[in-house]
Amino acid sequence: MLEVRDLNVYRGATHVLKGVSFDVRQGQLAALIGANGAGKSTTLLTLSGLLRPRSGSATLRTDGAELDLTRLSSEKIVRAGLIHCPEGRQIFQSLSVAENLDMGAYTQRDRAEVCRTMEEVHTLFPILAERANVAAGSLSGGEQMMVAIGRALLAKPKMLLLDEPSLGLAPLVVETIFDVIQRLKSTGVTILLIEQNAAMALEIADAAHVMENGSIVLSGTGEELASNDRVRQSYLGVAA
Amino acid sequence: MSQYLFQQIINGLALGSLYALVAIGFSMIYGIVRLINFAHGDLVMIGAFSTLALVTAGVPWPLILVFVLAIGAIAGMTIETIVFRPIRGASQVTGFIATLAVSIAIQNSALMILSGQPRNFLFPAFMRQRVGFGGVNASLTDIAIIVLTLLLIGGLFLVVYRTRLGRAMRATAENLTAARLMGVAVNRTILAAFAIGSALAAVSGLFWGGKFGQIDPLLGFVPGLKAFVACVIGGVGSIGGAMLGGYILGLSEVLFVGLLPQEFSGYRDTFVFLLLIVILLIRPSGLFVRHTEERA
Ligand SMILES: Nc1ncnc2c1ncn2[C@@H]1O[C@H](COP(=O)(O)OP(=O)(O)OP(=O)(O)O)[C@@H](O)[C@H]1O
Numbered sequence: 001m002l003e004v005r006d007l008n009v010y011r012g013a014t015h016v017l018k019g020v021s022f023d024v025r026q027g028q029l030a031a032l033i034g035a036n037g038a039g040k041s042t043t044l045l046t047l048s049g050l051l052r053p054r055s056g057s058a059t060l061r062t063d064g065a066e067l068d069l070t071r072l073s074s075e076k077i078v079r080a081g082l083i084h085c086p087e088g089r090q091i092f093q094s095l096s097v098a099e100n101l102d103m104g105a106y107t108q109r110d111r112a113e114v115c116r117t118m119e120e121v122h123t124l125f126p127i128l129a130e131r132a133n134v135a136a137g138s139l140s141g142g143e144q145m146m147v148a149i150g151r152a153l154l155a156k157p158k159m160l161l162l163d164e165p166s167l168g169l170a171p172l173v174v175e176t177i178f179d180v181i182q183r184l185k186s187t188g189v190t191i192l193l194i195e196q197n198a199a200m201a202l203e204i205a206d207a208a209h210v211m212e213n214g215s216i217v218l219s220g221t222g223e224e225l226a227s228n229d230r231v232r233q234s235y236l237g238v239a240a
Numbered sequence: 241m242s243q244y245l246f247q248q249i250i251n252g253l254a255l256g257s258l259y260a261l262v263a264i265g266f267s268m269i270y271g272i273v274r275l276i277n278f279a280h281g282d283l284v285m286i287g288a289f290s291t292l293a294l295v296t297a298g299v300p301w302p303l304i305l306v307f308v309l310a311i312g313a314i315a316g317m318t319i320e321t322i323v324f325r326p327i328r329g330a331s332q333v334t335g336f337i338a339t340l341a342v343s344i345a346i347q348n349s350a351l352m353i354l355s356g357q358p359r360n361f362l363f364p365a366f367m368r369q370r371v372g373f374g375g376v377n378a379s380l381t382d383i384a385i386i387v388l389t390l391l392l393i394g395g396l397f398l399v400v401y402r403t404r405l406g407r408a409m410r411a412t413a414e415n416l417t418a419a420r421l422m423g424v425a426v427n428r429t430i431l432a433a434f435a436i437g438s439a440l441a442a443v444s445g446l447f448w449g450g451k452f453g454q455i456d457p458l459l460g461f462v463p464g465l466k467a468f469v470a471c472v473i474g475g476v477g478s479i480g481g482a483m484l485g486g487y488i489l490g491l492s493e494v495l496f497v498g499l500l501p502q503e504f505s506g507y508r509d510t511f512v513f514l515l516l517i518v519i520l521l522i523r524p525s526g527l528f529v530r531h532t533e534e535r536a
């Protein structure tokens with residue numbers, strides 16, 4: 001579904017992505033793991049059109065259409081069904097919870113369908129229905145993450161990019177969020193997940209890619225990587 | 241209430257309406273692109289001279305109001321498209337200097353085309369009569385300015401808080417990157433903010449002419465500056481704050497001149513800036529902005 005080839009991305013003068021290549025197959029849950037500053041978020045920002053690569057390509061295939069993400073506006077990328085739930089949540093603090101969710105549905109024209117999705121989101125996260133009219137900035141971190149994910153779901157993703165959805169959250173909330181991720185996968189949404197919590201990510205991932213210093217250094221199934229010595233040492237905290 | 245005090249309050253509210261209309265647009269533009277737009281006041285002048293041209297052409301007044309809104313919107317969008325959009329992402333100082341350049345360009349073109357000679361500007365005779373309510377009376381012009389401004393601001397609030405476009409504008413103002421990730425075409429949203437803000441400034445120019453009876457190509461300077469002050473008083477970036485800041489400024493200016501002995505009236509603008517400094521000392525982020533939503 002997604003084919004990333006030899007992406008080179010600069011941020012300012014820094015060469016951040018140095019020839020990144022990987023694939024995500026339709027319906028897959030792929031994990032992208034790596035240390036701080038490896039370039040994971042940069043990869044997602046490039047896929048959603050917020051950063052432009054110096055060279056390389058990223059091809060999204062959906063419904064028979066083939067789109068080069070490195071040439072599309074972020075608006076067209078969203079309309080094509082590639083939805084990015086960014087690092088640090090980035091919800092609209094001054095807007096109400098309901099308005100945040102409506103912003104997620106910004107490109108959706110079918111009001112009836114939006115209402116249905118809204119109900120689904122409210123079923124997944126009942127707290128969002130309860131606090132619909134509260135300013136999103138006044139919610140707890142966990143609730144804000146639910147707003148961010150709910151907002152992404154209202155965009156009807158075909159492929160979802162999740163950047164560290166569990167960061168800084170209580171274990172119970174992390175579990176809820178991972179449940180939702182798996183449930184989404186079971187409805188056929190393709191997912192690319194960045195996680196600090198590599199153990200949890202590898203457990204649910206079909207495929208995983210390890211990024212170091214701006215390149216993918218290792219790819220495999222979740223199980224393969226979970227048993228790989230190098231991964232165990234660097235990312236799973238297992239002593240050699 | 242004494243006729244004198246009543247008249248001062250109506251006068252202050254009318255002046256406050258003019259300031260509020262300009263300040264709201266100033267604040268919207270700052271809110272969405274973080275640009276201190278020094279050319280914003282010149283839209284007031286453009287509105288005033290457009291009105292004069294339309295009156296001369298014999299266009300009926302209700303239509304003039306609509307045309308002036310449209311002219312303001314088009315002028316604002318033009319400036320945004322050809323000057324501000326290309327330098328988006330540059331430093332705030334660059335942006336500020338660009339707005340200064342636009343302002344000077346507009347003023348100089350106006351001086352060349354229209355000459356510096358002030359022109360008389362008259363509302364129709366019936367607008368200039370006074371209307372009484374239970375022992376007190378006020379000028380119909382002032383009342384019309386106050387009522388029309390409230391209607392326009394009401395309409396603006398409907399757009400900003402009740403429509404998809406308004407929601408996208410607020411979202412973009414708060415977090416441009418996140419708005420792009422929602423699929424918002426942010427350039428169009430920013431253009432809409434310029435259009436709305438500039439339309440309101442142009443209408444304020446129509447009112448300005450009617451209230452003061454004379455217009456000249458440099459008349460935009462004072463309202464631009466006062467709008468800036470009103471925004472700082474109310475909290476830059478907040479629409480409601482800019483509106484209230486405008487009214488506070490208009491009322492306190494008029495009451496300052498009206499209630500203190502004659503000798504002080506020359507200190508009117510000194511007073512305005514003293515007020516600004518006092519408010520900044522007490523509430524650095526403005527009177528109506530809670531600290532949590534403080535803007536850069
Ligand atoms: N706005 C920026 N300008 C310049 N360099 C940046 C910018 N943002 C990030 N970088 C650099 O790019 C590199 C990769 O950053 P990126 O955010 O992609 O890492 P990451 O893998 O997501 O890390 P983390 O796990 O901390 O989120 C880092 O070295 C960082 O210093």
Ligand SMILES: [Mg+2]
Pocket residue numbers: 040041042087163
């Ligand atoms: Mg990151």
